[in-house]
Amino acid sequence: MKIYKTLQGFVIEHTGQYYISRHTDWDLFINREDLFFELQREIQLLPAASEYKSLIDNGLLAPIQSQEVWAAGVTYLRSRNARMEESKNAGGDNFYDRVYDAERPEIFFKATPNRVVGSGQAVRIRRDSKWNVPEPELTLFINSKGQISGYTVGNDMSSRDIEGENPLYLPQAKTYDKSAAIGPCIAIFDEPISPESTISIEILRYEIPLFSDSIEINRMKRKLVDLAEFLFRESSFPNGCFLMTGTGLVPNDNFTLEVGDEIRITIDGIGTLVNTVEMK
Ligand code: DO4
Ligand code: MG
Structure with missing residues (x-):
């Protein structure tokens, strides 16, 4: 449903x-x-x-009211390798390697509801960044009891040059107005989402496909319940919260988003999140 x-x-x-x-x-x-x-x-x-x-x-609105949005990172090998590459000049490369194998996952605060857009609305790229990508992510809705009760499609918009310059700049690379998109709906199943579910992305420029890729969620290093457990360990969420679970799809290093690009992210059984890119 x-x-x-x-x-x-x-x-x-x-x-x-x-x-x-x-x-x-x-x-x-x-x-x-x-x-x-x-x-x-x-x-x-x-x-x-x-x-x-x-x-x-x-x-259609984003499926959120007063929930915070959090995000997990470096949960797929592809993400670990991309971060190690982008931060090697800043000496940050081995943080990513270590967190990929550590028991404690990387979990960071992503957005308050006012920074979140839904499907059909525009996401933003920062004016002070030259290298921006979408991050297609299975996004959990976790209720206030810590139970994963729904799933949506998420886009963890990221400024890779800012993040790569220094890992301490992560909040600026990740959190700014319209930096998070979720939607189009929350899918509620009577059992956990199938591990064979595929996440796919297509980026169109002037309506011409520029980049597309897909991955099954069973390629994720972490279990969804473990990510939820870490998030809820010392934080309470009276109205539940959303948790983006990390990206396994990263465009080549020469790719950056441009104003007007259309980003389409689809997850089997949930739907397609569609956003265009703006900068104002
Ligand atoms: O470590 C930085 C962010 C990682 C992330 O957002 C991801 O892997 O999806
Ligand atoms: Mg991400």
Whole structure:
């Protein structure tokens, strides 16, 4: 089942049918411990109508209200190698090697809700950076009890030159206005997401495909439950939180995003997050 936050209410999608939820508070709705069963109850009671799809097509919002967004890093070999390369002149290369093998994962604060955009909205690249990439990431919704109860598609926009100059610049490379995108929905399953699920990315410039790649989430070094456990060890999240789980897809080092590029990130069973790039 999928839930979408729209300007005119919360839309539930199940087997090609669309319903409008009776819930009106996104924080309370998505943080329910019995979310999957609540959605099952709702679709039995509510009338389905194909017109409800137009609420998604015309008024889609990011599936967030007051949650913080956090991110894990260096969870795929490809990410470890790219960071080691970009930071070697700054002497930061062996941090990435070490964290990849360490018991404690890299987890960093990514964004407050006001810095997050949804599908169909623009992400930004920094004006003081010359090397910017999207990072396509499976993103968990973890409820306030620390349970992974939903999945969405995330883009952890990153300034690789700033991050590569000095690892201490990571917060500036990662956190700025419109640096995080999540959506289009939260997918709620009755079992953990399949490890064979594929994340794929396509970047278009002037509508022409420029870069595309894909990876299965089973290539991730860490277990999703372990990432959630580390995040919740000493922090509480009264309305739950989102956790981006790291990228395994990194364009070649000569690639940088430009204003106007379209980024399309798809995860099997969840959907496609589409964003264009702006700089203002
Ligand atoms: O260590 C820096 C950030 C890593 C990251 O964002 C990723 O691997 O996805
Ligand atoms: Mg990342």
